[in-house]
Amino acid sequence: MIRSSELDRGFMREVMAIPGGENLIKCWSCGTCAATCLVRRYDPTFNPRLILRKAGMGMRQEVLSSREIWLCSACDACYPRCPQEIHISEVMKAIRTIAIAEGYEAPGPFAEVDTALCSGCAVCTRACPYGAIERQPVLVNGEERMVAQVDHTLCMHCGVCVAACPSGSITLEDYANDELIARMGAGGWLEEGSYQQGEATEPRILAFVCQWSMRSDAEWATLDAMQSDSLRIVNLPCSGRVDPGMILLALSQGADGVLVAGCSEGECHYKRGTYLGRSKVALLDTVLAQMGIQPGRVRFVELGAFDRGALPGLIAEMSAALKQPAVTVA
Amino acid sequence: MDKLKLAVYWASSCGGCDIAIVELGEHLLELAKLADIVFWPCAMDFKYSDVEAMDDRHIDVCLFNGAIRTDEDEHIAHLLRRKSKVLVAFGSCASEGCIPGLGNIKGPDHALARAAFETPTTDNPERVMFAPRYAMPEGDLTLPALTVQLRTLEQVVPIDFTIPGCPPNHEQIWNAITAVVENRLPEAGSLLGVDPRTVCDQCPRTRLGKIQVERFFRPHEILPDPERCLLEQGLVCAGPATHAGCGALCVKAMMPCRGCYGAPDGVLDQGSELLDAIVAGMAGESDAEIRRVVSTIVDPVGTFYRFSLGASLLHALKKSPLESGQRCETQRDGARGEGEHA
Numbered sequence: 061m062i063r064s065s066e067l068d069r070g071f072m073r074e075v076m077a078i079p080g081g082e083n084l085i086k087c088w089s090c091g092t093c094a095a096t097c098l099v100r101r102y103d104p105t106f107n108p109r110l111i112l113r114k115a116g117m118g119m120r121q122e123v124l125s126s127r128e129i130w131l132c133s134a135c136d137a138c139y140p141r142c143p144q145e146i147h148i149s150e151v152m153k154a155i156r157t158i159a160i161a162e163g164y165e166a167p168g169p170f171a172e173v174d175t176a177l178c179s180g181c182a183v184c185t186r187a188c189p190y191g192a193i194e195r196q197p198v199l200v201n202g203e204e205r206m207v208a209q210v211d212h213t214l215c216m217h218c219g220v221c222v223a224a225c226p227s228g229s230i231t232l233e234d235y236a237n238d239e240l241i242a243r244m245g246a247g248g249w250l251e252e253g254s255y256q257q258g259e260a261t262e263p264r265i266l267a268f269v270c271q272w273s274m275r276s277d278a279e280w281a282t283l284d285a286m287q288s289d290s291l292r293i294v295n296l297p298c299s300g301r302v303d304p305g306m307i308l309l310a311l312s313q314g315a316d317g318v319l320v321a322g323c324s325e326g327e328c329h330y331k332r333g334t335y336l337g338r339s340k341v342a343l344l345d346t347v348l349a350q351m352g353i354q355p356g357r358v359r360f361v362e363l364g365a366f367d368r369g370a371l372p373g374l375i376a377e378m379s380a381a382l383k384q385p386a387v388t389v390a
Numbered sequence: 391m392d393k394l395k396l397a398v399y400w401a402s403s404c405g406g407c408d409i410a411i412v413e414l415g416e417h418l419l420e421l422a423k424l425a426d427i428v429f430w431p432c433a434m435d436f437k438y439s440d441v442e443a444m445d446d447r448h449i450d451v452c453l454f455n456g457a458i459r460t461d462e463d464e465h466i467a468h469l470l471r472r473k474s475k476v477l478v479a480f481g482s483c484a485s486e487g488c489i490p491g492l493g494n495i496k497g498p499d500h501a502l503a504r505a506a507f508e509t510p511t512t513d514n515p516e517r518v519m520f521a522p523r524y525a526m527p528e529g530d531l532t533l534p535a536l537t538v539q540l541r542t543l544e545q546v547v548p549i550d551f552t553i554p555g556c557p558p559n560h561e562q563i564w565n566a567i568t569a570v571v572e573n574r575l576p577e578a579g580s581l582l583g584v585d586p587r588t589v590c591d592q593c594p595r596t597r598l599g600k601i602q603v604e605r606f607f608r609p610h611e612i613l614p615d616p617e618r619c620l621l622e623q624g625l626v627c628a629g630p631a632t633h634a635g636c637g638a639l640c641v642k643a644m645m646p647c648r649g650c651y652g653a654p655d656g657v658l659d660q661g662s663e664l665l666d667a668i669v670a671g672m673a674g675e676s677d678a679e680i681r682r683v684v685s686t687i688v689d690p691v692g693t694f695y696r697f698s699l700g701a702s703l704l705h706a707l708k709k710s711p712l713e714s715g716q717r718c719e720t721q722r723d724g725a726r727g728e729g730e731h732a
Contacts, residue, residue: 179591186671224667226654303662304665305666305703308704338677339669
């Protein structure tokens with residue numbers, strides 16, 4: 061039961077006073093946001109309508125202490141659909157700002173910068189879909205330098221910056237470069253000979269799979285059960301985390317093909333993540349073609365909400381294509 | 391202590407590395423006091439027989455510039471490895487293939503045919519091909535033959551250190567030489583004559599960090615703002631993915647960094663890191679937009695791997711190391727084009 065005596069009537073104004081939070085008052089709780097929410101598809105406990113409703117009613121402590129306020133990945137799928145034109149992720153950001161000021165901590169993990177290695181090149185600040193990275197003057201080993209700094213209120217741990225950083229100065233728990241390379245090659249998978257070299261009976265495929273493109277645990281389980289000598293799955297927080305260097309590493313060792321699975325256009329949880337993933341694979345493809353390397357060794361597949369269970373078929377398709385005799389490119 | 395015995399060699403290179411050593415200027419006089427130059431074919435009169443006559447490990451330090459492009463280069467690489475205590479891959483060709491390494495995209499047979507028959511300035515009605523052996527009345531003339539792929543020094547013999555750059559900056563060369571003389575060498579396999587981090591660390595240009603590039607330009611197509619980051623203006627600048635050491639020379643002269651100091655520490659493949667960094671700043675959301683923006687990058691391999699192709703994962707993907715050292719098709723014994731005096 062909600063007791064009106066326990067409500068903090070000032071909370072709505074508090075949220076509205078923070079830039080981005082001013083539209084909270086416009087919410088009439090229709091639930092269109094919840095119906096379109098991409099996070100809610102995986103985690104039904106998350107409901108943006110409820111958070112806005114509770115904040116509007118003044119349930120201050122309950123909102124600030126809830127884990128849900130940190131789940132919104134600010135993909136903004138709800139924003140264009142909201143009949144009241146509320147930029148909901150901005151309201152969520154305002155609520156988080158208050159929570160941080162109150163001493164609550166975002167659960168993370170966050171991208172972390174090795175300031176001794178960082179050159180302040182600003183590649184990551186351009187890459188971040190959330191503007192969560194800024195270059196700031198920091199004292200590093202007694203010398204003030206402009207280096208990348210991550211804002212924990214804004215970082216959604218998509219890993220896009222980790223891939224983009226050209227000097228390997230950014231890491232993200234579980235998805236650092238060395239961790240991914242270790243997973244790619246675990247059990248000596250990369251050292252085994254490929255189908256092209258005539259040392260395997262089936263084309264060997266490495267698949268980088270965005271965690272959001274799999275719609276259920278059952279789907280993950282199916283994929284996991286398919287792992288074998290000819291298929292290695294490495295999951296990524298987002299297809300934008302894929303590193304072209306790792307694709308080349310796999311292809312130059314025992315992999316015949318590398319498949320990158322991400323979300324469809326407009327369904328990315330990290331705004332531009334899937335765009336960056338697709339762009340990297342597209343550009344790498346032109347590089348491989350220019351080198352005269354057999355086409356089709358790298359592929360990006362998009363998995364939308366209606367593509368449940370499609371990935372095993374797409375992997376089989378790629379495998380069949382890699383069995384075709386190589387076409388010589390002039 | 392005896393004077394240091396120093397050797398300098400050029401394999402397949404443009405000569406720029408030797409010029410960079412001459413650029414030491416007055417340090418050359420100090421160098422003459424510190425070291426005996428026992429072999430430097432570009433600058434002083436030596437013969438291969440002089441090197442062959444040396445005891446093994448006679449040379450203290452050999453600065454080897456140039457890539458391994460011919461069977462002669464390969465022969466001398468093995469010889470100098472045997473005669474040297476410390477073998478240094480000097481400059482971009484020896485360490486990562488450099489511009490000549492781009493020849494690996496289409497291979498030497500393509501390059502020979504292009505040079506012998508196709509360039510606008512070629513006048514070769516009899517279609518004579520460059521041949522490694524040519525019979526003259528006085529006897530056979532021989533030339534070294536090209537190998538199937540250009541290789542870096544390390545792909546042929548073990549090396550001790552690398553001094554990157556095209557060419558290495560003369561101040562960095564002097565730093566490296568004094569490190570040798572004062573016995574301050576880092577652990578084997580390290581880079582010598584570099585600064586920490588990447589070129590961006592030394593670049594004075596301002597970065598907004600938010601610009602998204604609508605299309606890419608080649609340097610001659612725009613007049614960039616002299617103060618602002620070149621990458622943010624749509625020029626493919628390799629600075630973010632290039633080891634510091636040059637002092638950001640090119641960017642200070644309005645040219646985007648071309649990447650000659652190679653990959654930053656711990657980075658596997660310079661070209662793919664640059665590719666990733668470039669994509670991060672690209673505008674757009676849709677596939678059509680990707681195709682449009684990507685299509686404005688002319689010659690992606692030459693742009694991303696301008697210097698590092700020979701040592702890259704991309705190169706490893708193309709050719710097996712076993713095949714790379716064979717003579718190219720055009721110049722194999724008995725192959726077409728073997729010249730004879732009419």
